[in-house]
Amino acid sequence: MTDAAFSALASLASPSLLVMLVIGVLAGLVIGLIPGLGGTGAVAILLPVTFGMEPEQALALLIGALAVVHTSDTVAAVLLGAPGSASASVTMLDGYSMARQGQAKRALSLAFLSSMAGGLIGAVGLTVAIPLARPLVLSFGSPELFMLTILGVSLAAVLSRGNVLKGLTAGFLGLLLGLVGTSPTTAEERFSFGSLFLSDGMSLVAVALGIFGLAEIASRVGQRRVEEKPVELSGGWGSGIREWLTHWTQVVRGSLIGIWAGVLPGVGATAGTWLAYGQAVATAKDKRKFGKGDPRGIVGPESANNSVEAGDLIPTFLFGIPGGVPSAMLLGMLLTYGIQPGPAIVTDHLDLMYVIIWSFAIASVAGAFLCFLATGQLARLTKVPFAVLGPGLLVVMLLGAFQEGGQLGDLWIMVALGVVGFFLKATGVPRAPLLIGFVLAIPMERYYYLTTNLYDGYGWLTRPGVLVFAAVLVVPVLWAVAKRLRRRSGEADDGHRDEHEADEVADDTGDELEGSLAGTGWSLGVAALSVLVFGGALWASRSFSDEAQLMPQLVAVGGLLAAGFLLLQEVRHRSARLSADDGPLAADVAGPAPGGGGTLVAERTGTAVVAATRHHDLLVAARTFAAMAGFLVLVAAVGYVSATLVFVPAFLLLVAWVRPRTAVVYTVVLGAVLLALPSLLPVDLPMGFLQ
Amino acid sequence: MTVVVAYADTPPGHAAVRAAAEVDGPAGETVVLVSAVRGEAPPSTAEAEARWPALAGRVEVEQGDLADPSDRVVQVAQRRDARLVVLGLRARTPVGKLVFGSTAQRILLDATCPVLAVKPEPEPA
Numbered sequence: 159m160t161d162a163a164f165s166a167l168a169s170l171a172s173p174s175l176l177v178m179l180v181i182g183v184l185a186g187l188v189i190g191l192i193p194g195l196g197g198t199g200a201v202a203i204l205l206p207v208t209f210g211m212e213p214e215q216a217l218a219l220l221i222g223a224l225a226v227v228h229t230s231d232t233v234a235a236v237l238l239g240a241p242g243s244a245s246a247s248v249t250m251l252d253g254y255s256m257a258r259q260g261q262a263k264r265a266l267s268l269a270f271l272s273s274m275a276g277g278l279i280g281a282v283g284l285t286v287a288i289p290l291a292r293p294l295v296l297s298f299g300s301p302e303l304f305m306l307t308i309l310g311v312s313l314a315a316v317l318s319r320g321n322v323l324k325g326l327t328a329g330f331l332g333l334l335l336g337l338v339g340t341s342p343t344t345a346e347e348r349f350s351f352g353s354l355f356l357s358d359g360m361s362l363v364a365v366a367l368g369i370f371g372l373a374e375i376a377s378r379v380g381q382r383r384v385e386e387k388p389v390e391l392s393g394g395w396g397s398g399i400r401e402w403l404t405h406w407t408q409v410v411r412g413s414l415i416g417i418w419a420g421v422l423p424g425v426g427a428t429a430g431t432w433l434a435y436g437q438a439v440a441t442a443k444d445k446r447k448f449g450k451g452d453p454r455g456i457v458g459p460e461s462a463n464n465s466v467e468a469g470d471l472i473p474t475f476l477f478g479i480p481g482g483v484p485s486a487m488l489l490g491m492l493l494t495y496g497i498q499p500g501p502a503i504v505t506d507h508l509d510l511m512y513v514i515i516w517s518f519a520i521a522s523v524a525g526a527f528l529c530f531l532a533t534g535q536l537a538r539l540t541k542v543p544f545a546v547l548g549p550g551l552l553v554v555m556l557l558g559a560f561q562e563g564g565q566l567g568d569l570w571i572m573v574a575l576g577v578v579g580f581f582l583k584a585t586g587v588p589r590a591p592l593l594i595g596f597v598l599a600i601p602m603e604r605y606y607y608l609t610t611n612l613y614d615g616y617g618w619l620t621r622p623g624v625l626v627f628a629a630v631l632v633v634p635v636l637w638a639v640a641k642r643l644r645r646r647s648g649e650a651d652d653g654h655r656d657e658h659e660a661d662e663v664a665d666d667t668g669d670e671l672e673g674s675l676a677g678t679g680w681s682l683g684v685a686a687l688s689v690l691v692f693g694g695a696l697w698a699s700r701s702f703s704d705e706a707q708l709m710p711q712l713v714a715v716g717g718l719l720a721a722g723f724l725l726l727q728e729v730r731h732r733s734a735r736l737s738a739d740d741g742p743l744a745a746d747v748a749g750p751a752p753g754g755g756g757t758l759v760a761e762r763t764g765t766a767v768v769a770a771t772r773h774h775d776l777l778v779a780a781r782t783f784a785a786m787a788g789f790l791v792l793v794a795a796v797g798y799v800s801a802t803l804v805f806v807p808a809f810l811l812l813v814a815w816v817r818p819r820t821a822v823v824y825t826v827v828l829g830a831v832l833l834a835l836p837s838l839l840p841v842d843l844p845m846g847f848l849q
Numbered sequence: 850m851t852v853v854v855a856y857a858d859t860p861p862g863h864a865a866v867r868a869a870a871e872v873d874g875p876a877g878e879t880v881v882l883v884s885a886v887r888g889e890a891p892p893s894t895a896e897a898e899a900r901w902p903a904l905a906g907r908v909e910v911e912q913g914d915l916a917d918p919s920d921r922v923v924q925v926a927q928r929r930d931a932r933l934v935v936l937g938l939r940a941r942t943p944v945g946k947l948v949f950g951s952t953a954q955r956i957l958l959d960a961t962c963p964v965l966a967v968k969p970e971p972e973p974a
Contacts, residue, residue, distance in 0.1 A: 251914070436917055443961070445924040449914025 166512030178215045182222025183521050190230035191539045196243030197484040200227045202367045206558030210840035213495045221517040226525030228463040229273040236265045245427035245463045248435045252455030257389040267398030269460045270526045276461035277522025279413035280468025287472045292504050301618040304605035305627035307598045310479035314424030318588030323724040330717030332592035336599025341706040343607050355565040362490035364559040364572040371555045372576025376779040378544040408457045416462030420469020426482045427466040434462035475499050486597045545814035549806045573786045585681035603709045685725040692717035797846035850932040855885035855922045860969035861937025868967040869935040870903040882910045883925045885918045919955035934964045
């Protein structure tokens with residue numbers, strides 16, 4: 159095993175891998191600075207670039223980026239008080255206060271070093287996990303793997319923050335999306351509606367970039383610009399570095415929490431960092447300075463958010479169950495290379511595992527080092543309004559989605575899913591279960607048929623592994639029930655040390671949209687639409703043969719149940735709210751907001767203002783999606799480059815209101831890059847029918 | 850000097866406020882209400898004064914920077930250099946305690962000043 163580790167290190171010394179790693183780190187640092195992208199954005203944007211590369215190079219690039227995204231996302235949080243990604247909003251609490259006291263360098267050096275250590279400890283965790291899990295993984299047969307896929311989706315659905323029903327609905331929607339295309343057992347087409355490109359199934363990049371990437375663009379283009387001036391980069395690096403050494407226990411604790419949060423599906427970097435913060439507060443004797451610039455409030459969470467990404471990789475590679483959204487995309491990528499995570503990776507591709515681990519460790523160190531060197535310059539990037547970045551990102555993302563299948567239809571699907579993603583986000587439905595469900599749908603079906611073919615009857619259900627997983631499946635259900643009971647029985651004594659849930663309500667400044675439509679007619683509409691989709695799927699699946707029918711029907715029935723209950727819940731809340739609004743004590747009666755946090759804030763700040771922002775958000779999003787659709791029409795007509803040359807300046811001038819000179823330079827540079835790209839990377843540009 | 854009350858809109862929480870109002874201390878001692886329920890705001894100062902006239906003029910309400918209720922109460926107590934923390938206890942079965950933990954217990958353990966724990970008056974039968 160050590161041999162494999164060192165030969166992997168030697169292979170990383172080869173120029174081709176090293177170059178990819180460096181590119182990955184640089185890209186990751188830049189993406190980390192851009193608000194709202196985070197690890198998901200990094201992998202999604204870079205994934206299409208890796209098509210056509212060797213798996214080692216592709217992994218070096220992606221892991222390099224993933225490892226450092228959470229190092230640079232701190233910069234904006236500390237200097238601007240506007241986090242680069244949702245998970246950095248934790249660092250903002252103490253980091254921004256510290257920066258305002260003229261100690262920005264102290265806060266940043268604490269954060270960078272902790273991020274580095276978090277990454278390194280995460281890499282160690284990944285290394286330790288291989289020999290520990292290896293015998294376990296090798297003992298798994300298809301029944302266990304089948305149970306694992308179920309476990310992956312359901313844990314993601316239950317553990318994602320917010321309402322369990324919303325998580326389950328999202329998980330079932332993902333499974334349903336994953337089933338589109340040719341059935342693996344009978345080679346018949348499902349839900350493809352006779353279209354050719356849907357028979358291959360939906361492209362992973364299109365789904366991931368649509369649900370997360372485009373939805374993010376649409377929700378942030380209209381965001382209020384950062385008015386505040388960035389805090390000056392003052393103070394000394396040295397004092398922070400020395401201080402960091404005294405907090406090493408916090409670093410280790412934070413990293414371990416991060417790894418654990420990563421291993422659990424659906425508990426991502428955001429939840430992991432809040433857990434680490436809660437832990438840091440809980441174990442501190444002197445709690446006075448938390449929230450006002452306590453170094454421990456920076457060190458723990460920053461270590462955690464880097465090690466989360468490493469922890470995510472453990473179940474992804476060893477069991478084939480993605481621990482989070484970025485790793486779900488990595489899993490999809492490995493599958494396209496024909497590398498089956500799980501037993502196969504520990505036997506046949508151990509070298510790849512070690513390439514990943516070394517890349518993660520090296521990138522963590524290099525990323526922190528670069529951050530120290532370049533923060534002064536990088537900080538300026540954080541001030542660029544998102545509306546300016548939007549069109550460039552859109553062009554890159556759509557081009558990326560085009561690479562997988564070379565079909566314009568994928569891009570339309572992507573924009574449509576962008577709309578879906580926007581509404582899921584706005585109504586507080588977690589999107590991670592959706593993507594995890596999407597990735598796991600086909601493996602789930604395949605393992606199920608392998609199992610039923612290999613075992614007579616239901617004998618496989620009594621295998622010990624299956625029983626253990628079944629038990630693990632039941633626990634979250636009990637947990638959810640217990641949570642409800644707690645909510646019912648007056649909760650003066652809710653004992654869980656978890657900074658996460660409620661803080662999201664008060665402090666989630668990184669994301670104004672998240673859950674802002676929860677409890678409104680829109681979320682009722684989302685629930686109703688989900689019911690219709692599952693109902694339609696159930697109806698459409700009647701025409702499939704018996705073998706191909708089973709999974710879609712199970713998913714549709716499960717989805718109908720989850721979405722139906724969700725609809726019921728929404729209707730009930732709505733009527734309760736309407737009657738409460740009539741009463742004189744409206745605010746008191748309405749009580750704590752259900753599900754999403756947005757409504758709680760809403761009741762405090764006055765409904766009128768909120769309704770106005772909501773209206774504004776929706777309008778901007780509608781306009782942005784219309785612009786995207788317009789862009790696709792242009793692409794279909796005149797080809798990608800020409801369409802970009804028209805779309806980007808139009809968007810910049812009409813939506814982002816930049817100066818004409820900026821728009822021209824921006825467009826020329828982007829156009830030149832697009833023209834040069836096919837000769838540098840294996841990239842195809844969509845052609846228009848007029849070309 | 851100040852007295853910090855772990856406030857909840859429940860009988861034990863109200864008992865805690867009453868106890869804080871009656872506790873022997875320097876005249877005009879400030880009483881600070883901190884919510885001990887996750888995601889719930891304490892009443893406004895005016896509301897508190899209307900409900901407990903004994904506290905008029907010397908009650909304050911603080912939000913705190915933390916979301917975890919017990920940490921929040923302890924943090925505010927430390928920041929205000931409180932003389933005393935008052936909290937209300939409610940009955941809880943051992944299983945309930947095991948599953949949900951206890952904010953009260955953690956305040957008792959973590960606080961760096963004396964803590965007065967009170968129980969609500971038994972309901973008239």
